Structures are given as structure tokens and as C-alpha cells.
Amino acid sequence: MQVTETLNDGLKRGYEITVTAAELDAKVHEKLVDAQPEIEMKGFRKGKVPMALLKKQFGQRLLGEAMQEAVDGAMSEHFETTGDRPAMQPGVEMVEGESWKEGDDVKVNLTYEALPDIPETDLSGIELERMVVKAEDSAVTEALQSLADNAKDFEARAEGEAAQDGDQVVIDFVGKVDGEAFEGGAAEDYPLVIGSGSFIPGFEEQLVGVKAGDEKNVEVSFPDDYGAENLKGKAAVFECVIKEVKAPKAAEIDDELAKKYGAEDLEALKAQISERLEAEYAGAARAVIKRALLDKLDDAVKFDLPPSLVEAEAKQIAHQLWHEENPEVEGHDHAPVEPTEEHNRLAERRVRLGLLLAEIGRKAEIEVTDAEMTQAIMAQARQYPGQERQFFEFIQQNQQMQQQLRAPIFEDKVVDHVLEQTNVTEKEVTRDDLEKAIEALDEE
CATH class of the missing domain: 1.10.3120.10 (Trigger factor, C-terminal domain)
Structure with missing residues (x-):
């Protein structure tokens, strides 16, 4: 086996690897010797098939394996010897291509870009500044207020008081398309926060101003990308009964x-x-x-x-x-x-x-x-x-x-x-x- 340098330009490398026909034949023979004890063939006892017959029967099939192993071995040996580490997958191409025939030497072009030698760096000479921020009282108070807002409750508004944005309205509703109720479009005692965006666009805004005991028809259209195929883009009317109107009540910032x-x-x-x-x-x-x-x-x-x-x-x-x-x-x-x-x-x-x-x-x-x-x-x-x-x-x-x-x-x-x-x-x-x-x- 012979390795000849063909390119050395910056980090670009090129080599021609030659595996002789004799080396290939020896590898095939080695594989046949390893396999011989397990091979059975009509007219011969297991493990007693003549080598010449084995080579005739299996030699062609093993030649490709031998060629691949020889080239892979040559590449591994080359990288180990030179210390080169390819930046990306090396290019491997047979010189003869389809014109190669059994009995010829195998010549392969190996090309790659080597990873560069990276110089030692004196890290102790690098000066850096780490920013340190303490949690200020104002930031803690701000976070506490956010937690209190998330833990807010709702309490009933005075009788006759209208719902505002941010209020919770407790409703019964039935949704209809073309006058017919549709599956999944009804609920009772549903607590809906106006402005939460939990219902389809245009629904919640129409509940601003309602009072407990009111009945309200909410007219909306389902979005074109709505999940239910039968409702996409359809106009709908939701018949709503307003049972309660509740105003948000912030939680106290305390032990509770x-x-x-x-x-x-x-x-x-x-x-x-x-x-x-x-x-x-x-x-x-x-x-x-x-x-x-x-x-x-x-x-x-x-x-x-x-x-x-x-x-x-x-x-x-x-x-x-x-x-x-x-x-x-x-x-x-x-x-x-x-x-x-x-x-x-x-x-x-x-x-x-x-x-x-x-x-x-x-x-x-x-x-x-x-x-x-x-x-x-x-x-x-x-x-x-x-x-x-x-x-x-x-x-x-x-x-x-x-x-x-x-x-x-x-x-x-x-x-x-x-x-x-x-x-x-x-x-x-x-x-x-x-x-x-x-x-x-x-x-x-």
C-alpha cells in the first residue's frame, strides 16, 4: 500500500492511495480462511471445502469488502500518522472509476481540508467584568403585586351595576348556526372574564355593559382557521343569560x-x-x-x-x-x-x-x-x-x-x-x- 501526496495548499490536502492487486488478493484469502471452517458445500464436509473452490464461489463477492476495508485502513493509518483531522467528510474517489477490473491495482484520490493548528492562548491575561445585580425592594414589590394580581378573586357587583372590561360574568349560553344549536356550543354557569381572549374574537366585548338577569344575543363569526371544520367562517348567534356580574378584587399582599x-x-x-x-x-x-x-x-x-x-x-x-x-x-x-x-x-x-x-x-x-x-x-x-x-x-x-x-x-x-x-x-x-x-x- 502506498500513499502519495498530491496537494498541500494551506489547509487543503490531497493524496493518492494505491492498494496493489496482491494486497487485495491477500485480504480476500484472509477472509476465506476465516470463513472456511463454517462453510458447507455439496460433496464436501463442513470446513473441508477446497480454497480454490471457495475463491471461485465467493471471491468476487468478498473483493468489494476487501477493497473498502483496505482503503478505510489506509485512511485511518494516514490520519493517525499525520495527525490531520478533516474539517468535513473527506472526498474519496477511485482513479480508474468504472474502467477498473479485477487484477488491477486500486488507486483512490483522498481530498480534505485539515483542521488548523490552534495556538495556545494565555487565558490568564484576559480581563473581564461580571455585572452583579441585587434584588431591589421595588423589584420584589413589583413581583409581589404581580402574584397578587394573578391570585385575584371576584366579588359580586352591586345590584344593577353593569359589567366592565376585566369583570367576570357568569353566564348560561347556547350557540346556534343558521338557527340550529351545534355540538359543544352550550354551557351553564360559565365564568368568563371579559378581555381574557378565551372566547372567539368579538364575543367578550359584546358583554360589556350587561347586568345580572339580562339576556343577550352575541353575534360573531368563527375564524376561517377555527378547529372545527363545520364551523369555519360561519356566522353564529350565542343566546346568553347573564346570571352574575363580578368585579375583580386584588388579593392582599400578606401571609395568606x-x-x-x-x-x-x-x-x-x-x-x-x-x-x-x-x-x-x-x-x-x-x-x-x-x-x-x-x-x-x-x-x-x-x-x-x-x-x-x-x-x-x-x-x-x-x-x-x-x-x-x-x-x-x-x-x-x-x-x-x-x-x-x-x-x-x-x-x-x-x-x-x-x-x-x-x-x-x-x-x-x-x-x-x-x-x-x-x-x-x-x-x-x-x-x-x-x-x-x-x-x-x-x-x-x-x-x-x-x-x-x-x-x-x-x-x-x-x-x-x-x-x-x-x-x-x-x-x-x-x-x-x-x-x-x-x-x-x-x-x-
């Missing part, structure tokens, strides 16, 4: 409210809110310091990039942004989207940082554990209520989906590893300062 939310008392609820708020602030602050870290790494570390990776990333960015600008187009059968210079610049940054973080993670032996993967899968599965098991099984059988879940976990672990080695100082700021920093990330 705290108990509704599982806390022992109001002080314990405030402590829980503070902890949750500061955890949210810390998550936002991490996004800010992560961007700052990546900016510094992008400026500090330069190396050649595999053109194929940059091109693929630029096309993906262009395609994604095009769909964001054209949300009405759901399919992908549109004309190709050509990347711009801005797309290429962003692609170079992503590829450079991706390769750098991958190399740092590899050297630090950072891995995504099975427990972390399971947690990520379960988090995704919750988006499909009732189908969690099917989703879990789908992910287990789909390597590409597993990689999509594993990649961000790996990146975050590498970022944490890098941050531990950099010079990070903490700076206490206000919530407004943090929000402005987050807004600035979205603008970039």
Missing part, C-alpha cells in the same frame, strides 16, 4: 397570599422572590460576560480557517436570516440565498470561535455527561405534552438531534472552564444597567 404560593409566610415569599430575581439577573449577566469573552478571544486568537466550514456556515446564516425576514415562507424550496460579506464575516467569527472552544474543551477533557444529555432531552420533551416518550425515543435514534442538544451544553461548559482561568472582577450595577447591556447584545 404567601401560603397560596407554597411559602410559610410573607417574609419567606419575599426571600424566594429575591432569590429567583437574582438568579435571573445572574443568567442575564452571564450572557453579557460570555459575549465579552468571545469578543476578546476572537480578537486575540487568529489562525487559518477551513474554507468549506466558513462557506457552509455563511450559507446557513444567510438562509436563517432570510427566513426571519420572510416568516410567511415556511418551506425551504425557495431560490438559494447568496451570503453577503456580512454573512461571511459572521461565519468566520463563528467558525473560529467554534474551533477554538472545541480545542480548549478537547485539551481540558471536557465532556457532556449522560445525565446532562438526559436533562436536556427531558427539557425539550416537555414541549410536547403527552408525547414525551415518543420524543425521547426519537432523540435516542437520531444522532444529528443529539448533537444539536449536546453542542450548546459543551460550549457552556467550556466557557465556564475558560472563565475560571481569566481575570474576572465583579461590579455591582442596577437592573436598568443590566437590561441596557442585554439590549446592546441584541443590537450587535
Whole structure:
């Protein structure tokens, strides 16, 4: 077997691998020897079929396997010897193509782009600032008020008082289309909050001004995309009897409210809110310091990039942004989207940082554990209520989906590893300062 270099230009590599006919024949013979003890053939005892007969019967079939194994072995040996790691799937092509015949040497062209050598980075020289936000009393009070609003009750309005937006009306109703009641269109003692948007458009607004004891015909049209096929776009009349009109009553911010939310008392609820708020602030602050870290790494570390990776990333960015600008187009059968210079610049940054973080993670032996993967899968599965098991099984059988879940976990672990080695100082700021920093990330 012989490997001859044919291309060495930047990160582009090309080699011609030659597997001689004698080497192929030896591999076929080796396979036949391994199989001979188990082969039975008419006129011969098991394991006693002559090698010449076996070669005539099975040699042609085993030749393809031998050829594939020989080429795969040569490629593996080549990558192990050179230390090259291909950026994408290598190209493999037979030189002779269809003109090759048994007895000829096999010549294969191997082409690929090698991953670059990534220089060591002195992470200790990187200086970063982590924003720290304490939960202010005003933020805790605001959160408490929101909880109280969500826990609000309703109490009956004075007799003869009309319903307002935000009130709860208790109604009996029967819905009819063309004068006929339809299935699922009736209810008794239904508590409907005006303005909640829980009924079809135009229904709730017509109940503003009704009083307890009123009868009201609500005229609406079902949306064209309504779930029930027989009701799509149909005009309907709902005959309503108003039984009660109730005004919202905010819950008191006290120990009773705290108990509704599982806390022992109001002080314990405030402590829980503070902890949750500061955890949210810390998550936002991490996004800010992560961007700052990546900016510094992008400026500090330069190396050649595999053109194929940059091109693929630029096309993906262009395609994604095009769909964001054209949300009405759901399919992908549109004309190709050509990347711009801005797309290429962003692609170079992503590829450079991706390769750098991958190399740092590899050297630090950072891995995504099975427990972390399971947690990520379960988090995704919750988006499909009732189908969690099917989703879990789908992910287990789909390597590409597993990689999509594993990649961000790996990146975050590498970022944490890098941050531990950099010079990070903490700076206490206000919530407004943090929000402005987050807004600035979205603008970039």
C-alpha cells in the first residue's frame, strides 16, 4: 500500500492511495480462511471445502469488502500518522472509476481540508467584568403585586351595576348556526372574564355593559382557521343569560397570599422572590460576560480557517436570516440565498470561535455527561405534552438531534472552564444597567 501526496495548499490536502492487486488478493484469502471452517458445500464436509473452490464461489463477492476495508485502513493509518483531522467528510474517489477490473491495482484520490493548528492562548491575561445585580425592594414589590394580581378573586357587583372590561360574568349560553344549536356550543354557569381572549374574537366585548338577569344575543363569526371544520367562517348567534356580574378584587399582599404560593409566610415569599430575581439577573449577566469573552478571544486568537466550514456556515446564516425576514415562507424550496460579506464575516467569527472552544474543551477533557444529555432531552420533551416518550425515543435514534442538544451544553461548559482561568472582577450595577447591556447584545 502506498500513499502519495498530491496537494498541500494551506489547509487543503490531497493524496493518492494505491492498494496493489496482491494486497487485495491477500485480504480476500484472509477472509476465506476465516470463513472456511463454517462453510458447507455439496460433496464436501463442513470446513473441508477446497480454497480454490471457495475463491471461485465467493471471491468476487468478498473483493468489494476487501477493497473498502483496505482503503478505510489506509485512511485511518494516514490520519493517525499525520495527525490531520478533516474539517468535513473527506472526498474519496477511485482513479480508474468504472474502467477498473479485477487484477488491477486500486488507486483512490483522498481530498480534505485539515483542521488548523490552534495556538495556545494565555487565558490568564484576559480581563473581564461580571455585572452583579441585587434584588431591589421595588423589584420584589413589583413581583409581589404581580402574584397578587394573578391570585385575584371576584366579588359580586352591586345590584344593577353593569359589567366592565376585566369583570367576570357568569353566564348560561347556547350557540346556534343558521338557527340550529351545534355540538359543544352550550354551557351553564360559565365564568368568563371579559378581555381574557378565551372566547372567539368579538364575543367578550359584546358583554360589556350587561347586568345580572339580562339576556343577550352575541353575534360573531368563527375564524376561517377555527378547529372545527363545520364551523369555519360561519356566522353564529350565542343566546346568553347573564346570571352574575363580578368585579375583580386584588388579593392582599400578606401571609395568606404567601401560603397560596407554597411559602410559610410573607417574609419567606419575599426571600424566594429575591432569590429567583437574582438568579435571573445572574443568567442575564452571564450572557453579557460570555459575549465579552468571545469578543476578546476572537480578537486575540487568529489562525487559518477551513474554507468549506466558513462557506457552509455563511450559507446557513444567510438562509436563517432570510427566513426571519420572510416568516410567511415556511418551506425551504425557495431560490438559494447568496451570503453577503456580512454573512461571511459572521461565519468566520463563528467558525473560529467554534474551533477554538472545541480545542480548549478537547485539551481540558471536557465532556457532556449522560445525565446532562438526559436533562436536556427531558427539557425539550416537555414541549410536547403527552408525547414525551415518543420524543425521547426519537432523540435516542437520531444522532444529528443529539448533537444539536449536546453542542450548546459543551460550549457552556467550556466557557465556564475558560472563565475560571481569566481575570474576572465583579461590579455591582442596577437592573436598568443590566437590561441596557442585554439590549446592546441584541443590537450587535
